[in-house]
Amino acid sequence: MMKAASGGFKKFTPKTLPKFEPLAQGHRACQGCGEVLALRMALKAMGKNMIIASATGCMEIITSAYPQTAWDVPWIHVAFENAAAVASGIEAGRKVLMRKGRLPKGRTTIVAMAGDGGTADIGLQALSGALERGHDFVYICLDNEAYMNTGVQRSSATPYGAMTTTSPPGKLSIGQYTWKKNVPAIVEAHAIPYVATAAPAYYVDLMNKAKKAAMIRGPAYLHIYSPCPTGWRLAPERAVAISRLAVQTNIFPLYEVIDGRYILTKKIKKPKPVEEYLGLQGRFRHLDKKTIQEIQERVDREYEALLQKATLAEVQEEST
Amino acid sequence: MPKRVGIEVSLAASEAACAVDSDVIAAYPITPQTHIVEHLSELVADGKLDAEFIPVESEHSAMSVCIGSSAVGARTFTASSAQGLALMHEILFIAPALRTPIVMAVVNRAMSGPISIWNDHSDIMAERDVGWIQTFAENGQEVFDLIIHAFRVAEDPKVLLPVMVNLDGFTLSHVIEPIEMLNAREVRRYIKPYKPQMVLDPKHPVTMGAVGVPEVYTEAKQQIESVLRASKKVVVSAWKEFARLYGRTYRPIETYRTKGAEVVLMTMGSVSETAMTAVDKMRDKEIAVGLMRFRLWRPFPLEEFRRAVKGVKVLAVLDRAISYGAQGGPVFMEVRSALYGQAGQPNISGFVAGLGGRDITTDMFEEMVKKAIRYAKKGKGPTYELIGVREK
Ligand SMILES: Cc1ncc(C[n+]2csc(CCOP(=O)(O)OP(=O)(O)O)c2C)c(N)n1
Ligand code: SF4
Ligand SMILES: [Mg+2]
Numbered sequence: 001m002m003k004a005a006s007g008g009f010k011k012f013t014p015k016t017l018p019k020f021e022p023l024a025q026g027h028r029a030c031q032g033c034g035e036v037l038a039l040r041m042a043l044k045a046m047g048k049n050m051i052i053a054s055a056t057g058c059m060e061i062i063t064s065a066y067p068q069t070a071w072d073v074p075w076i077h078v079a080f081e082n083a084a085a086v087a088s089g090i091e092a093g094r095k096v097l098m099r100k101g102r103l104p105k106g107r108t109t110i111v112a113m114a115g116d117g118g119t120a121d122i123g124l125q126a127l128s129g130a131l132e133r134g135h136d137f138v139y140i141c142l143d144n145e146a147y148m149n150t151g152v153q154r155s156s157a158t159p160y161g162a163m164t165t166t167s168p169p170g171k172l173s174i175g176q177y178t179w180k181k182n183v184p185a186i187v188e189a190h191a192i193p194y195v196a197t198a199a200p201a202y203y204v205d206l207m208n209k210a211k212k213a214a215m216i217r218g219p220a221y222l223h224i225y226s227p228c229p230t231g232w233r234l235a236p237e238r239a240v241a242i243s244r245l246a247v248q249t250n251i252f253p254l255y256e257v258i259d260g261r262y263i264l265t266k267k268i269k270k271p272k273p274v275e276e277y278l279g280l281q282g283r284f285r286h287l288d289k290k291t292i293q294e295i296q297e298r299v300d301r302e303y304e305a306l307l308q309k310a311t312l313a314e315v316q317e318e319s320t
Numbered sequence: 321m322p323k324r325v326g327i328e329v330s331l332a333a334s335e336a337a338c339a340v341d342s343d344v345i346a347a348y349p350i351t352p353q354t355h356i357v358e359h360l361s362e363l364v365a366d367g368k369l370d371a372e373f374i375p376v377e378s379e380h381s382a383m384s385v386c387i388g389s390s391a392v393g394a395r396t397f398t399a400s401s402a403q404g405l406a407l408m409h410e411i412l413f414i415a416p417a418l419r420t421p422i423v424m425a426v427v428n429r430a431m432s433g434p435i436s437i438w439n440d441h442s443d444i445m446a447e448r449d450v451g452w453i454q455t456f457a458e459n460g461q462e463v464f465d466l467i468i469h470a471f472r473v474a475e476d477p478k479v480l481l482p483v484m485v486n487l488d489g490f491t492l493s494h495v496i497e498p499i500e501m502l503n504a505r506e507v508r509r510y511i512k513p514y515k516p517q518m519v520l521d522p523k524h525p526v527t528m529g530a531v532g533v534p535e536v537y538t539e540a541k542q543q544i545e546s547v548l549r550a551s552k553k554v555v556v557s558a559w560k561e562f563a564r565l566y567g568r569t570y571r572p573i574e575t576y577r578t579k580g581a582e583v584v585l586m587t588m589g590s591v592s593e594t595a596m597t598a599v600d601k602m603r604d605k606e607i608a609v610g611l612m613r614f615r616l617w618r619p620f621p622l623e624e625f626r627r628a629v630k631g632v633k634v635l636a637v638l639d640r641a642i643s644y645g646a647q648g649g650p651v652f653m654e655v656r657s658a659l660y661g662q663a664g665q666p667n668i669s670g671f672v673a674g675l676g677g678r679d680i681t682t683d684m685f686e687e688m689v690k691k692a693i694r695y696a697k698k699g700k701g702p703t704y705e706l707i708g709v710r711e712k
Contacts, residue, residue, distance in 0.1 A: 051520045053388060066536050069527035074520040076391055077529035078414050082384035085376065089346065089388020089396075090520060092372040096343045097394055100370060102513070108522055126384065129377030 009215060012207045018044050027070040028062040032236025034227030034243060035059060035142050038200045039113065042140055042224060045207035046109050046214040048073065053087040055114030055123060056080035058149045058228075059142060081122040084130035084139060087112035091135045109214040110137040115226075116157035117147040120183045131190040131219045138213045138220045141183060144228035152231040156181040159251075160298070161291050162283045164231070169286040179298065187221045188257045194220040195257040196265075200227070201244035202254060205265060209256065225252045233282020245277045250303040261313035262306065274299055322506060324498040329460040329487065330355035332499045333399070333425050336467035338369045339507040343394035346374040346385035350404040351437045352489035353427040357399055379404035383411035383422075390420035391528060393516040395471065398422065401489060402429035402443040409447065415482045416451035416544050418528055419517070421474030422482040424452075425467060428589065428640075429489040430676040438677020439489040441588065441640035445650045451544050453483040453551055454618040456588045458574075460497035462615075463487045465568060468507060472558045475514045479551045481544075486617075490677070492590040502566065510565055552619045572621035573628050574613050577603060581610030583634040583689050584666075586655060588614050591640070591680050598685035609689050614651070622658055629659065635668045636692035638680075639704075642672055648704035667696035670704030684708055 010016075022043040029036040039059055043050070052075045054060045060077045063070040078086045091110045097103035112130070114123050119141040127139060146164045147153040154167040158176045163169050167176040188195050194216045198206035206224065213220035225246055227239040234242055246252035247266055251274060254266040274296045278284040287295075327335070333356050337345065345364070347357040363369040372389070376382045382398050390396045400408060405426060415422055430436040431443055444454065453473060457463040463485065470483035487493055518526055532540050552572070559570040576596050578584055587595045592613045602609045612628055614621070629635065637656075639649020647653060652670030659665045669692040674680040684707050695701025 049522045051392070051522060061531055064527055064530040065533055066530035066540075069530060071527050072525055074522060074525045075527050076388070076418075076520055078384055078387050078418070079410060082381060082411065085381035085384035086388040086391075088374060088376075088381070089344065089385035089390070090392050091388075092346075092374050092385065093344050093389030093392040093394035093396070096370070096372045097392065100343070102393070125377060126381050129381055132377070133374065 009211060012045065012204055012211065014204060017207070018047070020044060020048055022048070022050070022071070022073040023063065024070045024072055028065065029058070030230045030236070032229040032239045034200055034229070034239035035144050036062065037239065038206065038224045038226045039140070039142055041200060041203050041206050042210040042222060043073070043111070045210035046111065046138070050109040050111055051090055052076070052111045052113060053078070053083045053090060055083040055118035056149070057115040057118055058144070059113065059115070061149055080118055082126050083112040083114045083118060083123060084127040087137045087139070088130045088133065088135045091137050110135070111140060112137060113140045113142065115148070116141060116143040116145060117155040120157040120181050121155050127187070128190065131187060131192050131221070134218055136217055136219070138222065140222045140224060142224055142226040144226040144231060146228070146231050148228050148231045157183065160295060161287050163286060164283070174291055175286065184221065184223045184257070188260070190219070191260060192219040192221060193217070193259055196221070197223045197225070197252065197254050199225040199243040199247050199252060199254060201240050202247065202266060205254060231283070233285070234280060238280060242277070242280060245272065245280070248272045249274045249277045250299050251277055253303060253306055255306065255310065262309040263313065264307070264310045271303070322500050322502055324500050326496050326498050327460070327501070328355060328494065328496050329463050330427070330493045331359045332460055332464045332501060333467055333487070334359035334363060335501055336464045337397040337423070338363050339502055339504050340395065340468060340471045340511045341504060342369065342371050342397040344372045344374065344386070344389035344396045345398060346376050346382045346389070346396070347398045347400070348376050348379045348382050348404060350379070350401045352429055352493050353399045353401040353404070353425070355493065356425055356427065379407040380411060383408040383415065386422045387411065387415055387418060387420050390422050391418065391520050393514065393519040395514045396422045397424070399425040399427065401427045402431050405443045405447060406431065409450070412447055412450040412452065414529070416548070417540065419480040420482060421480050423467065423470040423474055424482065424484050426484045426486045427489045427493045428486055436676040437489070439491050440675045440677070442642065442675070444484070444486050445641040445643070448618065448650060451481070451548060452618065453481055453548065453555065454486065455483070455616055456486045456614060457492065458590055458592050458613065460492070460495070460499045461568070463492065464499055464501060465562065465570065468502065468511065469558055469562055469570070471511050473551065473555050476554045476558070477515070477517055479547060479554050480517060481547060481551060486589065488590040510562065549619050552616070552621060555616060570615060572614070572616035572624045574615055575628060576611040578610030578612060578628070580608055581632065582608045583610070583636065583693055584629065584632045585609065585611045585685060585689060586613065586635060586637040586651065587611065588617065588651065589640070591638070591674060594680060594682060595685050598682035601682055602686055602689060607689065620654060620658070625658055626662065629666060632666045634692050634696045635666045636688045637668060637670050638688065639670060639672045640674050642675065652704055667692070669695050669701055671707050672704060673707040678708060680708070
């Protein structure tokens with residue numbers, strides 16, 4: 001196991017958060033945006049020595065309207081589906097320039113950032129390619145469960161039953177009719193050294209995972225739950241609360257996968273009913289009892305499967 | 321002076337990218353470009369070229385990787401054809417906007433459908449307007465030289481634009497020709513180390529690829545357009561310098577037996593060699609015909625072109641691509657508009673031939689020339705026609 005993954009660095013505590021702000025205030029995100037909060041926390045943890053390749057999406061639009069920029073770190077946006085490929089080029093370019101003595105030697109964190117659409121859908125191929133090639137970079141998926149930038153259309157990461165502008169509930173529709181794609185599992189199948197999920201309510205955990213991801217050599221992947229009050233029809237002051245509930249209901253469990261071993265980072269002893277989570281968001285308002293029950297069962301099942309993966313890892317750990 | 325060696329043109333293209341000491345190569349295989357990237361990966365594997373070879377999962381990612389590596393200051397090369405080039409389309413527009421001086425060999429192939437691996441120019445003509453400098457090679461020597469030249473122009477601080485060097489698939493890319501290959505040491509007299517103007521560097525953070533709101537978008541576009549136009553000067557002076565160092569002269573437009581020619585055939589790419597033979601044959605039959613070919617296609621060499629056609633009465637323009645539903649092929653349309661309203665403007669006929677690998681014979685060139693003369697005499701003819709269509 002690599003040193004960084006085992007926590008070979010000084011962990012953040014609420015009192016030791018870095019002052020450095022890679023993403024300045026004054027950007028154009030909506031009030032209460034949980035995505036920009038999650039992004040800011042993750043990047044803060046990684047430190048100043050980074051280069052970011054961003055996909056098109058809310059975070060790109062709100063930070064970079066020329067002639068202004070919210071970025072205090074080098075940042076490039078090329079297109080929607082290719083953040084992982086652009087990051088690959090940045091990493092490879094720097095590597096060869098260092099080898100040829102045209103760039104001072106040293107490690108810089110190369111970050112690719114994209115929304116759930118830019119990750120789970122249109123950018124999945126570029127992501128897979130970059131992971132498979134083993135570039136030394138961190139990929140951050142900011143999952144707000146729809147294409148927010150273009151007006152709240154569904155993505156393959158939109159949860160079952162959710163209302164979006166392209167999964168509207170109607171006489172013949174319950175809203176989104178597919179279950180959320182498990183991108184961390186797809187990423188994990190590439191056998192990369194580090195995969196983790198995080199949520200802004202557990203910001204210290206989020207930042208430590210981000211730091212760990214940055215320190216690990218090779219590809220690392222962070223899947224960050226990113227509440228979007230605008231798209232979810234959620235009160236703007238509830239973004240952090242909803243992300244806590246997402247974890248407490250087991251809808252969005254927090255875990256790490258280190259070299260293929262699943263580790264639960266936040267064990268929920270008494271999960272809250274999903275209804276409590278769903279009820280706060282206008283996007284689920286149309287759901288009937290039966291559908292909510294269906295969601296509850298699915299969440300329980302998926303959490304059980306995750307637990308098994310984690311237990312299996314623990315058992316293996318003990319027997320070696 | 322370096323010796324001439326017999327080598328497959330594709331391999332010579334890779335050797336050119338190697339001679340300039342490329343830093344990053346990101347490419348995805350597609351016939352007929354494959355030999356170029358195969359050879360480059362070999363050169364890297366054998367330690368003959370110290371570069372990162374990124375075996376991407378698509379051409380879309382190839383171009384995206386190229387932008388990333390160029391944005392950190394790495395000299396970047398790639399190659400593609402047809403479907404691959406089209407898959408890059410979205411990203412091709414962004415490379416000039418970010419001022420990333422990537423060089424790409426485009427091994428011209430017909431666009432699907434129907435699917436065809438053979439040569440024409442429908443792939444590149446669909447990428448006319450992406451903001452890249454575009455040159456066309458006639459033979460293997462030119463492929464090698466134009467690739468070297470491309471790096472010089474692309475990285476010039478007054479330019480900083482990507483360049484595509486076009487070579488015909490199979491008919492040029494897969495033939496073995498005697499080529500004078502400059503080695504790295506010789507090339508260093510012409511190609512200096514790349515000094516980027518702006519890079520992604522944590523010590524000096526910059527934002528690249530910002531949002532272009534309506535208040536700035538037009539100006540951003542205008543900038544690209546004006547550098548692309550102004551790049552012609554650098555393109556030409558870099559050719560002059562090339563001639564001075566290595567003795568081979570290149571110009572935006574090449575002419576053959578145009579002196580005293582009343583009819584001029586206009587072509588691009590390797591078919592021009594057949595066209596020259598056709599011109600010789602026709603000259604033997606007392607037809608006052610000459611040949612002109614575009615080596616530089618973007619920026620369009622307007623002044624050079626107008627000067628070259630002065631006194632010409634009839635122009636027969638060959639297109640290797642169809643522009644569905646338009647008034648003619650893309651070259652024809654461009655040529656006609658370049659001459660519109662000019663005093664003593666020649667009569668212009670457009671012909672489309674050689675699609676999807678169909679041979680263009682000397683007879684076909686003769687047919688085009690004769691038709692162009694006839695239409696000019698009659699004062700009317702079809703705006704354009706397809707040559708060599710099988711009756712059954
Ligand atoms: C090739 C392409 N297709 C579609 C779009 C339009 N588009 C821009 S951002 C976006 C959705 C972004 O969604 P996501 O990645 O989830 O990020 P979010 O805005 O939700 O943070 C879409 C569909 C585009 N820019 N490029
Ligand atoms: S739409 Fe949602 S994700 Fe986008 S800026 Fe607004 S709150 Fe944030
Ligand atoms: Mg989204």
